[in-house]
Structure formats: structure tokens, C-alpha cells
Amino acid sequence: MDVLYFAWVRERIGLPKERIETQAATVAELVEELRAREDRYAAAFADLSALRVAVDQELTDFSAPLAGAREVAFFPPMTGG
């Protein structure tokens, strides 16, 4: 699936998008896999209360299932308007 990062999450990880092969069943499991990769991921995902997640462009929470998901995005709380 495609994993996208926005705003400071993108800056901290150092890329806007990557393709990840994963068996993770939920967003939380995917986060655990990413955290274990490298320090920059661990830093970006250190505080999940500061992050929001969208699966296939719909806002959801970290317990959301990933079965069939094509796109997961991580970003800080939104500041539009």
C-alpha cells in the first residue's frame, strides 16, 4: 500500500510517500512496524495523540483495520480555514 506523510510528519521522516508491503492488520500495527525501522520514524510516531490518520482518504483512528486498504496517510491535526 501507499503510505503518505504530510506537514511535520513528512519533514521528520524525510519523504512524502512510500510503498510499503505489510501484513499489519490495523493502523496501530503498521505504526509499530514503522517505528521499528529507523530513529526518524520512531521520532515521528513518538506521540500518537499528536497525529491523525486517514485510510483511503477517510479520517479514522489507529484501531482501524487495513484489510483492502490502498492508501494510508499520517499527519498532524489539520489547520485549514
Add this chain to the structure above:
Amino acid sequence: MRVAVQSAPFDFAAEAAGFGQGPGVGAVVTFTGVVRDDGGMAAMEIEHYPGMTEKALKAIAAEAMVRWSLSDALVIHRHGRMEPGEHIMMVATAAAHRQAAFEAAEFLMDYLKSRAPFWKKEFRADGSDWVAAKDTDEEALGRW
């Protein structure tokens, strides 16, 4: 109903003049957000999530159309780099009566502030910072 996400400036006067012409319209409310020059801010950059942004704005506008029986709704939101004084975004609502038009415009503003995937970054002479979301923005959703 129309939703636009664009980097180019929009012509607020022309948009407002062409909006809410339909039959039965008794009230039109427009709101425009302007880049404020807080603390010597030189520029603002707005990042967004192409695809999700349009979907989220359409969903929010469609909900406002139904809840307030609007005749029409318009949301324009820019992304990219902007300087103080530039228009960031606008909403317009058209309804039979003013209460519905005002409420729907406030609803659109409250929702797109914290439910549409935009992120603001401020640039000053001494550096740049992502704008933090405010608890009051999240709390504002509670009234709807």
C-alpha cells in the same frame, strides 16, 4: 454547490457577485479568510492532501446544503505560498432566510478548519513553524 482547491488567487468580488442568483434566495452570507501579519510573519505556506481535500470539502458542503436547506454553497480554499493580506479561502451560502445562511457559513468554517486536510506553515525572518491546531477549533465542532 461548488468546491474549489487551487493555488491561484481567486477574485472574491466576482465570486460573490455571481453567487446566490437562484429562485427563492433571500439571504447570501460570504466569509473570506485573510493571511494575517502576526508577529512579523512574512509568508504562509499551506500544504494539503490532493484528493482527500476535495472529497472532505464536498462532504462538508453537501452536509450544509441538506441541514440548512441551502439554495447554494461555495467553498474555495487555496494552497501554496501566500503573503499577508492575501485571501486564503472563502465560503458563501445562499438560503431563503438569513439565520440558515449565517449558521451554514459558520458550520462550513468550523468543519473545514479541523476536518479538511490543510496544514499551515508560517515563515518569519528568524525561521518557520507549523501552525498548531487549537483545542478551541475542535471544541467548536461540538455545537453542531
